[in-house]
Amino acid sequence: MTNSPSVSRNGAHGASQHEPHVVIIGGGFAGLAAARELRKAAVRVTLLDRSNHHTFQPLLYQVATAGLAPSDISVPIRWRLRHQANATVLLAEVVGIDATRQIVRLDDGTEIPYDFLIVATGARHAYFGHDEWSAFAPGLKSIEDATDMRQRLLLAFERAERTDDPAVRDANLTFAIVGGGPTGVELAGSIPDITKRALRQEFRRIDTRQTRVLLIEAGPRILSTFPEALSRAAQQDLEGLGVEVRLGVPVTHIDNDSVTIGEERIPTRTVFWAAGNVASPLGRMLDADTDRAGRVKVATDCSVPAHPNVFVVGDLSIVMRENGQPAPAVAPTANQTGQHAARMIVASMNGRPRTPFQYWHKGDLATIGRHKAVAAFGRLHLSGYFTWFLWLFVHLMYLVGFRNRASVLLQWGWAYVTWQRGVRLITRNTVSGNMVTGNSTGSRSASASAQVAAPEAVSPAAVSSNAPAERDLRLV
Numbered sequence: 001m002t003n004s005p006s007v008s009r010n011g012a013h014g015a016s017q018h019e020p021h022v023v024i025i026g027g028g029f030a031g032l033a034a035a036r037e038l039r040k041a042a043v044r045v046t047l048l049d050r051s052n053h054h055t056f057q058p059l060l061y062q063v064a065t066a067g068l069a070p071s072d073i074s075v076p077i078r079w080r081l082r083h084q085a086n087a088t089v090l091l092a093e094v095v096g097i098d099a100t101r102q103i104v105r106l107d108d109g110t111e112i113p114y115d116f117l118i119v120a121t122g123a124r125h126a127y128f129g130h131d132e133w134s135a136f137a138p139g140l141k142s143i144e145d146a147t148d149m150r151q152r153l154l155l156a157f158e159r160a161e162r163t164d165d166p167a168v169r170d171a172n173l174t175f176a177i178v179g180g181g182p183t184g185v186e187l188a189g190s191i192p193d194i195t196k197r198a199l200r201q202e203f204r205r206i207d208t209r210q211t212r213v214l215l216i217e218a219g220p221r222i223l224s225t226f227p228e229a230l231s232r233a234a235q236q237d238l239e240g241l242g243v244e245v246r247l248g249v250p251v252t253h254i255d256n257d258s259v260t261i262g263e264e265r266i267p268t269r270t271v272f273w274a275a276g277n278v279a280s281p282l283g284r285m286l287d288a289d290t291d292r293a294g295r296v297k298v299a300t301d302c303s304v305p306a307h308p309n310v311f312v313v314g315d316l317s318i319v320m321r322e323n324g325q326p327a328p329a330v331a332p333t334a335n336q337t338g339q340h341a342a343r344m345i346v347a348s349m350n351g352r353p354r355t356p357f358q359y360w361h362k363g364d365l366a367t368i369g370r371h372k373a374v375a376a377f378g379r380l381h382l383s384g385y386f387t388w389f390l391w392l393f394v395h396l397m398y399l400v401g402f403r404n405r406a407s408v409l410l411q412w413g414w415a416y417v418t419w420q421r422g423v424r425l426i427t428r429n430t431v432s433g434n435m436v437t438g439n440s441t442g443s444r445s446a447s448a449s450a451q452v453a454a455p456e457a458v459s460p461a462a463v464s465s466n467a468p469a470e471r472d473l474r475l476v
């Protein structure tokens with residue numbers, strides 16, 4: 001079995017150096033599920049992630065719209081695995097995989113050998129060949145993305161408050177969300193809440209209730225993976241909140257001052273992107289077939305056909321269900337494929353045959369604003385207030401082990417009642433970059449570069465402690 005000097009230097013893990021070395025790249029749902037599944041296995045696990053924290057992505061939109069704080073939905077990965085003696089967590093960016101030599105390469109040149117590899121590096125947003133839009137229309141995948149969105153959202157109101165020009169004010173009070181999937185719907189539904197309630201009393205020169213929110217979807221309906229009746233219900237609920245839902249026309253241009261839908265140019269200073277995904281580039285380093293989005297077509301046991309000791313799981317993989325359809329790119333698929341890969345490793349070690357992955361679909365849920373949701377559980381289709389409570393319950397269940405359920409419930413309840421102020425802090429450069437001074441909408445190129453704020457860094461110190469009581473302080 002491989003010896004891995006960079007890992008064995010760390011005396012934290014309790015397994016013998018002669019036990020097989022399982023390297024997991026990515027501490028999202030899939031990577032963490034795999035690591036947890038191996039907790040009793042006679043292996044050494046090394047989990048590598050470029051970020052020190054695991055993020056509960058389904059609630060990112062709440063951070064982006066100033067409803068929850070980043071620490072409410074994230075935990076340091078090493079804290080999550082603190083009791084797992086056979087697991088070592090390393091903060092590291094993986095830049096290469098050589099499946100023939102059985103090594104992964106880090107950005108500083110370090111090579112880590114493995115006996116088994118699980119690649120779980122997920123996906124990022126894609127702009128359908130218009131990468132130049134990324135500067136004006138950020139997507140939502142990480143805590144950094146969410147705090148960037150929150151910053152843009154709050155700054156738009158600050159600019160609107162400062163200007164005397166009605167056109168500039170209106171552009172700043174217009175928010176466009178591109179993509180009518182669950183993320184777009186949840187983002188669009190959350191903005192009216194903050195504008196009509198939380199911000200209303202805080203501004204003197206603008207009426208935040210005048211805010212315009214557009215949800216733009218090129219297809220014929222929002223929530224296209226849900227049954228049609230639920231799409232219609234969700235659209236009605238959004239429109240009830242004041243959101244303009246634009247269907248059937250694609251976005252053709254985005255810049256610092258506007259979004260263009262078909263031929264119609266709409267002045268806006270804030271566009272959010274929730275429309276497309278591209279898989280992590282590591283998937284293309286594995287001698288495997290990939291689909292157009294770069295997702296790896298894995299064998300039925302989630303391994304790479306040319307390299308049976310390499311598994312690809314979660315959003316980076318495309319794995320078929322029994323009905324011949326690919327499993328959806330959602331958290332349950334990530335959890336289940338991660339667990340399956342881990343079980344297949346144990347089976348191989350014990351000389352047992354591998355079994356095909358079987359996907360269990362748990363249903364689809366999406367919220368609309370603070371009080372409504374839609375849900376599809378097989379033939380059971382639900383919408384309205386009750387469904388929102390169901391959504392709350394399901395998400396709290398999934399936060400188990402993440403944080404204390406009761407504490408989260410209390411904190412959320414308090415945040416909902418009080419519109420917690422702390423999450424509406426603007427913490428980065430405002431006046432020179434994102435603030436419009438005077439009455440103009442600003443130079444496009446100059447403010448464009450300023451608008452792409454550097455992600456808030458996770459300092460090295462932030463990964464050094466395991467003390468549970470301090471874990472929230474170590475997040476942004």
Ligand SMILES: Cc1cc2nc3c(=O)[nH]c(=O)nc-3n(C[C@H](O)[C@H](O)[C@H](O)COP(=O)(O)OP(=O)(O)OC[C@H]3O[C@@H](n4cnc5c(N)ncnc54)[C@H](O)[C@@H]3O)c2cc1C
Pocket residue numbers: 025026027028029030031048049050051053054057058059060061092093094095120121122123140141182183280282313314315316329330331332334365
């Ligand atoms: C905004 C949003 C809302 C969602 N809502 C829902 C929902 O309501 N319900 C649902 O079921 N699903 C939802 N999903 C989908 C779900 O979150 C994903 O399917 C799931 O997170 C995929 O897990 P993963 O482990 O494959 O990837 P991720 O969770 O994305 O984790 C990938 C990890 O790999 C790390 N990484 C990437 N590249 C490297 C590298 N080169 N080196 C080191 N580390 C690297 C990243 O830092 C990250 O920690 C949502 C997703 C988003 C973005």
